[in-house]
Amino acid sequence: MNLDYPKRVxxxxxxxxxxxxxxxxxxxxxxxxxxxxxxxxxxxQDIQTVSFVNPARVPSMADAEIVANALRPRSGVHYTASxxxxxxxxxxxxxxLHVKPRLSLSASESFERSNTGKGPAQAAEEQRRMLAxxxxxxxxxxxxxxxTAFGCNLEGAISPQRVCEVVAELVKLMDDAGEKLExxxxxxxxxxxxxxxxxxxxxxxxxxxxxxxLGLHLHDTRGTGLANAAMGLSMGVADFxxxxxGLGGCPFAGNTGAAGNICTEDFVFMCHEMGIxxxxxxxxxxxxxxxxxxIVGHPLPGKLLRSGSLARHRA
Amino acid sequence: MNLDYPKRVxxxxxxxxxxxxxxxxxxxxxxxxxxxxxxxxxxxQDIQTVSFVNPARVPSMADAEIVANALRPRSGVHYTASxxxxxxxxxxxxxxLHVKPRLSLSASESFERSNTGKGPAQAAEEQRRMLAxxxxxxxxxxxxxxxTAFGCNLEGAISPQRVCEVVAELVKLMDDAGEKLExxxxxxxxxxxxxxxxxxxxxxxxxxxxxxxLGLHLHDTRGTGLANAAMGLSMGVADFxxxxxGLGGCPFAGNTGAAGNICTEDFVFMCHEMGIxxxxxxxxxxxxxxxxxxIVGHPLPGKLLRSGSLARHRA
Numbered sequence: 001m002n003l004d005y006p007k008r009v010x011x012x013x014x015x016x017x018x019x020x021x022x023x024x025x026x027x028x029x030x031x032x033x034x035x036x037x038x039x040x041x042x043x044x045q046d047i048q049t050v051s052f053v054n055p056a057r058v059p060s061m062a063d064a065e066i067v068a069n070a071l072r073p074r075s076g077v078h079y080t081a082s083x084x085x086x087x088x089x090x091x092x093x094x095x096x097l098h099v100k101p102r103l104s105l106s107a108s109e110s111f112e113r114s115n116t117g118k119g120p121a122q123a124a125e126e127q128r129r130m131l132a133x134x135x136x137x138x139x140x141x142x143x144x145x146x147x148t149a150f151g152c153n154l155e156g157a158i159s160p161q162r163v164c165e166v167v168a169e170l171v172k173l174m175d176d177a178g179e180k181l182e183x184x185x186x187x188x189x190x191x192x193x194x195x196x197x198x199x200x201x202x203x204x205x206x207x208x209x210x211x212x213x214l215g216l217h218l219h220d221t222r223g224t225g226l227a228n229a230a231m232g233l234s235m236g237v238a239d240f241x242x243x244x245x246g247l248g249g250c251p252f253a254g255n256t257g258a259a260g261n262i263c264t265e266d267f268v269f270m271c272h273e274m275g276i277x278x279x280x281x282x283x284x285x286x287x288x289x290x291x292x293x294x295i296v297g298h299p300l301p302g303k304l305l306r307s308g309s310l311a312r313h314r315a
Numbered sequence: 316m317n318l319d320y321p322k323r324v325x326x327x328x329x330x331x332x333x334x335x336x337x338x339x340x341x342x343x344x345x346x347x348x349x350x351x352x353x354x355x356x357x358x359x360q361d362i363q364t365v366s367f368v369n370p371a372r373v374p375s376m377a378d379a380e381i382v383a384n385a386l387r388p389r390s391g392v393h394y395t396a397s398x399x400x401x402x403x404x405x406x407x408x409x410x411x412l413h414v415k416p417r418l419s420l421s422a423s424e425s426f427e428r429s430n431t432g433k434g435p436a437q438a439a440e441e442q443r444r445m446l447a448x449x450x451x452x453x454x455x456x457x458x459x460x461x462x463t464a465f466g467c468n469l470e471g472a473i474s475p476q477r478v479c480e481v482v483a484e485l486v487k488l489m490d491d492a493g494e495k496l497e498x499x500x501x502x503x504x505x506x507x508x509x510x511x512x513x514x515x516x517x518x519x520x521x522x523x524x525x526x527x528x529l530g531l532h533l534h535d536t537r538g539t540g541l542a543n544a545a546m547g548l549s550m551g552v553a554d555f556x557x558x559x560x561g562l563g564g565c566p567f568a569g570n571t572g573a574a575g576n577i578c579t580e581d582f583v584f585m586c587h588e589m590g591i592x593x594x595x596x597x598x599x600x601x602x603x604x605x606x607x608x609x610i611v612g613h614p615l616p617g618k619l620l621r622s623g624s625l626a627r628h629r630a
Contacts, residue, residue, distance in 0.1 A: 152628075195548075221618065273512070304538065313467075
């Protein structure tokens with residue numbers, strides 16, 4: 001076995017945004033802020049806090065500006081946000097949040113239409129507008145995400161070749177704007193990936209763009225989340241998104257389409273046990289997961305929530 | 316990446332024994348039999364049905380003989396059982412079940428004492444008695460299991476070297492009795508394994524005993540179960556134990572020490588998606604998982620229970 005594990009991984013914590021987005025709108029600003037700041041206390045340095053989306057469509061994010069302004073800035077911690085269009089980005093820029101614009105395209109045209117209401121040409125045009133806007137504002141942009149890179153509930157399987165076509169488009173969009181694509185998140189948006197698919201897709205992108213720094217955004221819809229992450233790690237991938245307690249789906253409420261990201265504390269546990277640094281205090285993170293469960297008021301899928309780490313068995 | 320996936324895996328279904336053993340004793344014989352026979356209908360060929368243990372200690376298994384006798388024999392399906400000592404084996408032999416004796420030692424002396432009440436010398440002596448008993452009865456024995464091969468809650472981490480010492484002891488016990496160890500199950504009894512640990516332990520055993528057919532018995536206590544299985548698969552391991560719906564722990568009732576085996580339908584899903592045959596009808600197996608949840612009366616941890624397979628998205 002050729003196991004090319006990285007020495008250290010960078011974690012993008014998605015729990016607050018992924019989780020509270022689909023939970024009841026009744027969660028208080030105070031609870032959200034307390035949870036986000038507790039996450040920062042664990043050593044997580046990149047925490048996605050809110051999404052700037054249409055409050056009529058996502059009532060739980062109507063308080064995005066209030067949460068963003070309530071967070072105390074903290075040295076070394078990036079409180080970030082997401083958005084679906086330029087209007088959302090403008091809202092983010094009006095807050096103290098750390099705004100990291102990135103291009104976003106879906107490997108599945110059907111998902112793109114469903115998620116953004118845009119066909120391929122319109123989606124590319126939106127990215128060009130984003131690039132032009134960033135230039136006007138003097139915002140650096142060197143990152144992109146490719147959604148549904150492993151399969152789509154509307155369109156079915158996605159081939160590594162198709163993924164590479166979309167990566168080529170992202171590279172060209174950047175080039176045309178005088179920018180350079182340096183970071184690419186490959187997303188298994190709806191839980192189709194397996195370790196073999198990770199090996200194929202990461203391998204195909206790496207072969208063509210060896211300088212691109214790849215990250216994985218994995219949803220644990222069908223139980224393969226950590227297996228997929230482990231395959232990424234064994235190939236040297238060192239950037240991962242994850243979600244404290246597995247926030248972000250509601251598997252126990254029958255919401256079958258929206259299972260959360262891989263669980264941060266379970267992923268951190270696996271990394272630490274394999275000698276891979278995360279910079280995160282695992283015990284403090286498990287406490288955050290318990291806090292998340294108390295806030296949402298129903299069981300969350302993380303495993304360490306029930307089992308704890310191995311620390312007490314080693315002491 | 317050198318991915319040496321097997322073409323086909325053999326699954327030892329542990330759900331009925333692992334699951335009902337820790338559930339309330341109030342589950343009816345009829346429910347147990349119905350569930351076990353539904354599992355056989357999916358194509359699973361090796362189903363552990365009951366354990367012959369002290370009913371005073373494990374009341375839920377007091378009906379083991381009744382369940383064993385109620386099952387209709389089925390061509391191509393092995394209904395099996397487990398036991399902790401010769402008395403249990405004798406009880407199994409008095410039923411129509413398929414009795415496959417195997418040696419069993421723990422890599423952790425503390426776990427051995429806790430589980431069987433025996434120190435190292437006594438544990439080895441019990442294995443010799445088992446071998447002599449099998450010879451007397453004309454029972455073939457060519458298999459063994461090594462428990463807590465990755466770590467133990469009482470003793471801490473277990474090294475690959477320690478595992479190899481115990482494998483050497485199992486090989487010698489067999490040799491001394493004129494038998495040959497051909498099949499070895501390596502068990503992560505309490506959920507300490509990671510993909511890297513799987514690679515190290517499987518690698519160390521393979522290096523010294525290349526002819527031995529290795530299987531993995533994995534508990535998903537800390538979320539790494541399928542990741543560990545995926546590492547085993549990538550090394551060509553083709554024998555796995557698993558448990559329908561993830562039966563066998565009670566993660567939602569706070570039972571932190573006893574999380575179940577990896578979930579059979581999630582594992583089968585991962586295998587099929589990677590082109591590895593299991594001989595199992597995944598959709599029928601998901602129905603069994605729903606049946607299991609209805610029988611135990613609380614949520615079980617399997618993911619496909621919530622998400623379903625990808626079949627409907629491909630149709």
